[in-house]
Amino acid sequence: MTDTHSGASPKLVVLDMAGTTVADDGLVERAFVRAAERLGAEPDLDYVRRTMGESKISVFRALFGTEERAQRANTEFEHAYAELVDSGACAPLPGAAEAIAALREQGRTVALTTGFSRTTQDAILAALGWQDIADLTLSPADAGGRGRPYPDMVLTALLRTRAADSVREIAVAGDTAYDMLSGVRSGATVVAGVLTGAHDEKTLREAGATHVLDSVAALPALLAEF
Known part of the structure; x- marks a missing residue:
């Protein structure tokens, strides 16, 4: 091609x-779902899929509105992704x-x-x-x-x-x-x-x-x- x-x-x-x-293998989506759950938010997977490749903090700024919530979401996402990597899912x-x-x-x-x-x-x-x-x-x-x-x-x-x-x-x-x-x-x-x-x-x-x-x-x- x-x-x-x-x-x-x-x-x-x-x-x-x-x-x-x-x-x-869905690691980004799984980490995002974990992060959203920890913040008590509904995960918007459609938006996450559309913005794959973008800087993650930029995605969270768009989704969560305030800088404080975006930073919290980004931190939770990083923790969740690290957990998946540590479990061998990489x-x-x-x-x-x-x-x-x-x-x-x-x-x-x-x-x-x-x-x-x-x-x-x-x-x-x-x-x-x-x-x-x-x-x-x-x-x-x-x-x-x-x-x-x-x-x-x-x-x-x-x-x-x-x-x-x-x-x-x-x-x-x-x-x-x-x-x-x-x-x-x-x-x-x-x-x-x-x-x-x-x-x-x-x-x-x-x-x-x-x-x-x-x-x-x-x-x-x-x-x-x-």
Whole structure:
């Protein structure tokens, strides 16, 4: 499911985590339900599904109105997600680790990004033994706090790694519309949607995907064509 393409060969590859390289299997929704229950609120799963990929604190601000309730909800969500990770409910997607290794073997710099907090991202990386799998890992707080759909994490990865001379030498891959918007807004040449997570091909393409892949495992072969 790849498209024709033109442009510079990507030197920096920015990958999402949950749903793209890490199996979600409903963990985000389960953690959200737990958090809402602990706050005595009704969980709005439809909104959570629509905003998959967005910074979690931004989602809670929209849902809970006040900053105090949003911060409480975010804290409860982080605790609930950590509990699920600690219980063993966290695994890499098939072929993800191999794809990251292959991209680096091709001479590309790889950054892993997330909508979670740094604490939760580190817990996931530790649970998978992925602390050294990528050249850089970023959470929204590491890039000014806005997260997706803003391009901040992608551009921060470029500034931190200095892996490319231009935004046209960046590839972005993710499973949500917010990942696609972030990639498009950053100016990346490749904005690849993967079908292992939250959103379908139609949603990904409408958000600006240049390519749609069955999984991130197909990304090294795609980029090798550039």
